[in-house]
Amino acid sequence: MGNKKTKSKASANGNRPRNGRNHVAAGAFVRPLARTSKKNPNPPTSDLRTYSIPDYRLEHPDFTVRQQVEKDRQGQEHVRYEVEGDLDGPVPPIRDSKYLNKQQAIEIYRYMLLNRKMEMALENLYKQGKVVGGVYFGLGQEACSCASAYALDKDDWFAPMIRNQGSLLVRGFRASDTMMQYMAKADSPTKGRDGTSHFGDIEKRNMVSPISMLGDLIPVMSGVALGARLQGRNLAVMTYIGDGGQSTGVTYEGINFAAVQNLGLVLFVESNLWAYSTPSEMQYRCKDLAERAIGYGIPGVIVDGTDACQVYDASHEAVERAHRGQGPTLIEAKMMRMKGHAIHDAASYVPKSMFEFWKKRDPIARFENYLLKEKKWLTSKENQDLIAEVDRIIEEEREIAVNSPMPTPESAEGGVFCEDGCHELKPKYAMPKVKKGIGGFKETEAAVHLK
Numbered sequence: 199m200g201n202k203k204t205k206s207k208a209s210a211n212g213n214r215p216r217n218g219r220n221h222v223a224a225g226a227f228v229r230p231l232a233r234t235s236k237k238n239p240n241p242p243t244s245d246l247r248t249y250s251i252p253d254y255r256l257e258h259p260d261f262t263v264r265q266q267v268e269k270d271r272q273g274q275e276h277v278r279y280e281v282e283g284d285l286d287g288p289v290p291p292i293r294d295s296k297y298l299n300k301q302q303a304i305e306i307y308r309y310m311l312l313n314r315k316m317e318m319a320l321e322n323l324y325k326q327g328k329v330v331g332g333v334y335f336g337l338g339q340e341a342c343s344c345a346s347a348y349a350l351d352k353d354d355w356f357a358p359m360i361r362n363q364g365s366l367l368v369r370g371f372r373a374s375d376t377m378m379q380y381m382a383k384a385d386s387p388t389k390g391r392d393g394t395s396h397f398g399d400i401e402k403r404n405m406v407s408p409i410s411m412l413g414d415l416i417p418v419m420s421g422v423a424l425g426a427r428l429q430g431r432n433l434a435v436m437t438y439i440g441d442g443g444q445s446t447g448v449t450y451e452g453i454n455f456a457a458v459q460n461l462g463l464v465l466f467v468e469s470n471l472w473a474y475s476t477p478s479e480m481q482y483r484c485k486d487l488a489e490r491a492i493g494y495g496i497p498g499v500i501v502d503g504t505d506a507c508q509v510y511d512a513s514h515e516a517v518e519r520a521h522r523g524q525g526p527t528l529i530e531a532k533m534m535r536m537k538g539h540a541i542h543d544a545a546s547y548v549p550k551s552m553f554e555f556w557k558k559r560d561p562i563a564r565f566e567n568y569l570l571k572e573k574k575w576l577t578s579k580e581n582q583d584l585i586a587e588v589d590r591i592i593e594e595e596r597e598i599a600v601n602s603p604m605p606t607p608e609s610a611e612g613g614v615f616c617e618d619g620c621h622e623l624k625p626k627y628a629m630p631k632v633k634k635g636i637g638g639f640k641e642t643e644a645a646v647h648l649k
Contacts, residue, residue, distance in 0.1 A: 249492045253500040254508045255532065256290035259283075263477040263549070279477060281549040289558050292568040295507035297514050300575045302348070304584075306506050307569060309344040310562050311588045313364030316373040319596050320380060324541055328600065330382040331393035336361035338536035339468060341506040341561035342438075344368055346466055346529075349513035350436060351521075355422050357406035357415045357437040360395055361468070361535070369403045373592055377599035385598075389613065390605035412443030416452030416465060423461035423520075429627040434520035436464040436513070442473025442481060444490075453526065457494040462520025464513065465528050468503065470535040475547045488530035496526045503533030504561040507568075533561075 261283025268276045295303070313336065320333050336343055343364035347356060350369075358365045363376055371387075378386035379397060387397035398407030406422065409415050419435040426433040439449060444467050456463035467488070473481045484490065491498025497519070501508040509531060516527035534556040538545035569576045576584070 251488050251498050255502040263479050281552050285551050285555045292505050293508050295511050306345050306348050307565050309368050310340040312367050313340045315592045319592055329380045333541040334360040335537045340364050342503045342509050342531045345506040345509040346513045349517050354434040355404040357419050359438045362438050373595035374598040378602050383602035384605040385602040413446035413449035420452050420456040420461050420463050428630040429625050431627050432521055432523040434462045434464050434517040438466045441469045441478050453494050456526040457496045460525040463526035464516040467530045469530050469532045474539045491528040498528045500530045503531030504559045506565050
């Protein structure tokens with residue numbers, strides 16, 4: 199393209215480091231709104247508003263992504279990104295969990311391995327031409343998906359996003375379910391009617407199907423929590439949103455509704471640094487998305503999304519709050535999406551040095567080291583046997599998916615309309631409690647009072 203002229207365009211946050219050393223520590227997020235006057239120069243303490251955003255990370259990466267715009271001889275602009283800052287810091291240790299015992303920690307590790315190896319198998323199936331459509335990966339986010347879902351009780355509800363395939367495994371789905379779904383096989387959860395992760399199970403696993411419109415799951419899950427409360431239950435309802443998706447209006451509406459109604463929403467904001475191909479610096483102004491919890495009047499917390507113990511502890515505490523009827527919690531999990539948006543996206547826009555930085559913080563490698571060398575809860579032989587078992591399971595699940603037949607053309611008409619006796623819609627826990635009245639509602643009176 200000939201000689202290029204390079205100019206640097208600052209990101210939306212200028213030179214402010216994302217997740218950097220300027221981070222406000224837990225308990226120190228203070229914004230004084232003092233009202234002073236000549237008569238009373240010392241404002242009362244009630245005029246001071248203090249907000250805490252606990253940050254459980256043991257490391258605060260200090261780097262910034264900047265946009266570079268280059269022009270070729272013809273004057274055409276070409277955009278690329280560069281990263282500036284400290285990318286040579288040591289990998290932090292795993293923070294000890296306050297709640298996990300040896301068996302639970304190993305189970306989470308096993309689910310993370312299943313998650314990773316299932317997606318590796320899916321990538322191979324795609325390259326073999328056996329996948330219908332694309333594949334979405336959660337590489338680098340396995341700790342967030344698996345450890346969060348592991349904190350839920352059996353009666354709690356969850357709604358994963360496209361990268362939370364590990365949470366499905368934790369809640370009882372098989373790897374072959376996800377494989378067959380991507381392959382549009384007749385035995386898949388949607389019987390071949392969908393080629394991605396749009397399926398759920400509201401009967402046994404309390405899973406609401408993912409919704410492609412980002413943010414829409416949040417009000418839906420708030421509605422699930424409201425429905426359970428009308429039936430006399432305080433349940434936790436967990437869902438996820440990315441740092442790009444959290445900018446949607448429906449995200450605000452859903453969180454605000456849950457906050458006002460004091461519903462047990464546990465929302466994970468997976469802050470994985472890229473909203474498709476847009477760096478987070480150019481996507482929102484605030485430094486930590488957990489700070490947005492302040493505007494909703496709900497607790498917010500920051501965790502290292504590659505640390506399974508941090509993710510589990512924050513999830514456990516949020517779930518317990520929900521069970522006590524204390525309302526929603528926003529958890530920001532910081533990490534990086536280690537592949538493109540989907541398999542078609544090579545993520546060439548991501549600076550290689552960022553990949554190298556986060557590759558050293560691989561959640562599975564870190565947790566493996568923690569279990570073997572720090573806690574000594576696994577021996578090398580036990581770990582090898584566990585990995586071999588996971589490999590065997592994935593291969594068996596792959597064979598099931600490959601050998602499943604494609605749906606017949608005649609089956610396409612089924613499941614479109616609800617026919618008589620198709621299924622019964624009824625309360626899952628109990629009939630809603632209502633007060634008996636002597637008359638009907640007035641014409642202008644609402645039929646349901648939420649609080």
